[in-house]
Amino acid sequence: MKLRDIMTRDVEVLRPEASVLEAAQKMRSLDVGSLPVCNGKKVLGIITDRDITIRVTADGRDPRSSKVTEFMTPDITFAFEDQDVKEAAKIMQEEQIRRLIIVDRNKDLVGFVSLGDLAVEGDNERLSGKTLEEISEPAKPER
Secondary structure, eight states: OOOTTTTTSOHHHHHTTBHHHHHHHHHHTTTOOOOEETTTTEEEEEEEEHHHHHHHTTTTTTTTTTTTTHBBBBBOOEOOOSHEEEEEEHHHHTOOEEEEEEEOOOOBEEEEEEEEHHHHHGGHHHHHHHHHHTTOOOOOOOO
C-alpha cells in the first residue's frame, strides 16, 4: 500500500512570516502538535508544540513578535507519496517521530501521515505496534 492511500490531505500550514502566537493558536484550534511551515507548497520546516515550549517560552521570547521561521526545525524528515507504507514506518522508527510529512516528487507538500494513520489500516496493526515501540524507545541524554 502506498502512502497516498492513507495520508491526510489538505494539511493546514503556516506561512514563514506567521508569529509563534499564531502557530500556537492554530495548533490549539486544530488539536495538533505540529504544523509544516510552507512557502506556497514548498516545505521550509516544521514547528512543534515542543519547539514553542523549549525554544520560545523557556528563552522568554515574545510569541507575538517571534516568527515561526526563527524557531522551526528546518531539516525535516519526509517521505514521497508513492513510497510504501512500510518504508514510512521504518523512517518513523529510525527518526523516532509520530508524524511524517508527505511530498510529491517535486518535493511539494501533499499530505501528512501519523502513527494513527498506520494503525487504522487493519493489515498494518503489527506494523503500527512495532513503529510505536521504536518511536517510544527512550533517547539517550546528551552528556
